[in-house]
Amino acid sequence: MxxxxxxxxxxxxxxxxxxxxxxxxxxxxxxxxxxxxxxxxxxxxxxxxxxxxxxxxxxxxxxxxxxxxxxxxxxxxxxxxxxxRAMVHDLDHLVRDMETVASGRAAHLHIGVVAFISGQLLSAAIQRTSPDGSQRLTVTIHEGTSDQLLRQLRDHTLDIVIGRASAAVDLEQMTFEVLYRQQPRLIASRRLAARLGRIRLDWHMLADLDWVLGAPHTPMRDQVADIFLSHGLRPPSPIVESYSSKLIGEMVGANERAVSIVPADIAEELVRTTGVVIVPYSFDWTLPPIAMFTRAQGLQRAAEQLFAGSLREICLQDSEPKRKQRGVESS
Missing domain, CATH: 1.10.10.10 (Winged helix-like DNA-binding domain superfamily/Winged helix DNA-binding domain)
Structure with a gap:
């Protein structure tokens, strides 16, 4: 006692x-x-x-x-x-909020984001926090794995984390809300995509191409490995591996033998920004859904509630059926 x-x-x-x-x-x-x-x-x-x-x-x-x-x-x-550690980080955030308010802004948020989250989605959520342009939030984006970011959420380094909800994630002291699920897309250069689009999906043939993939020991990388294993094939060894979806798009677009598998919303962004093409194949995976994580203890600040509400509204409007309509149908 x-x-x-x-x-x-x-x-x-x-x-x-x-x-x-x-x-x-x-x-x-x-x-x-x-x-x-x-x-x-x-x-x-x-x-x-x-x-x-x-x-x-x-x-x-x-x-x-x-x-x-x-x-x-x-x-x-x-x-x-x-x-x-949490109290010291809260003091740092207080100082940042004071500086933000003094500059005419509403508050400052620290948001953790895992790889392969749509930049367009984040941008829209941040912009929506101030539709008329007054008292807008300022934001620092921190990138990392779900485990890294959730540790920082627990010690108050971060205010909100957008990551993947899975059984492997430690949810102690956390609350989470599933936002959406991502479907897979195969991307390639224009010439290779045109050639692949004329033939049936053949994983044996794809295994012999140059693969550009996300970092090892991540849900995305595990999903690609599972696809090949489910077809009795050894997962391909990538010529490049990176946390950066933009780098993956640039590498695939510049190499006429290169391919990658990325989420549909990321593939659509890469089509616009790097010139890759989505190959019209249809296949499944069990990638954990994207979720918004917050601390279970303590009240959310108004700024956190505002951003969370904006992100939630956008994800509801841009639901999975709409994502499928924008994607490419199977051949």
Missing amino acids: SPFEPGDTVRRLSARLKMRHLILLLEIEKHGSLTRAAEHTASSQPAVTNALADLEGMFGGSLFDRSARGMVPTALGRVVLARA
Whole structure:
């Protein structure tokens, strides 16, 4: 049982805990050494030692253990550090919001986005947050894998994540809303697409072409591998692999032996921007749907609610039946 009543602990922390204490704890975790933490906070080692002792008294237990690896957080320390990291990031966001409001904008959002999300979709959602052009939000887009971005969402680095909802994703402390599903499209250069369009879909023949694919160990890459495995074939080894859909489009468009499989909405963007052509084949995959993730705890700011509502409305309007109509029908 805890030696402190919850009410007493809250009062004690409210009276004594300072932001500099949280920053110090994060420095100790980062460097694993009281001496190095002192160097990076312009303090002396005895001062840091005393400050840590005071903090452990405030929290009612040891926050770090000393080991061969240096200062390692205890179970209590991990809980405190997670909250400390979120509070420090919230302070950074507060400063950014103050600067944004001072410049005549409404607020600033940090949005995490996985690869192969339509830039047109994101742009439309951001623009819709201010139809008349007044008090518009400013946004920083952060790219990464779903796991990376959700960790940043938990520690408050990010406000919203647009990623893939799958069983492999850690949903602890998260809420999510499925926005839409993406259908697959094969893309190629104009000349190769014209040649492929005159023959039936043949995965054995396609396996011998030059493939340009997304990064390994991602849902997109796994889906392409599954397609070939389901036809009894070894997945192709790509000549280029990249997180960038635009680079994939440029490489495919410039190589008359190159092909790639990308989501339909991304394929349509690449047709406009890189000159690739969608090959008129129809096939299926089980790519996890695109979802919007937010933190389960705490209230969303008005700016987050505004962006989420805009994104939701666009996805409802641009539903999957409309996407299929814009896509190419099977031959």
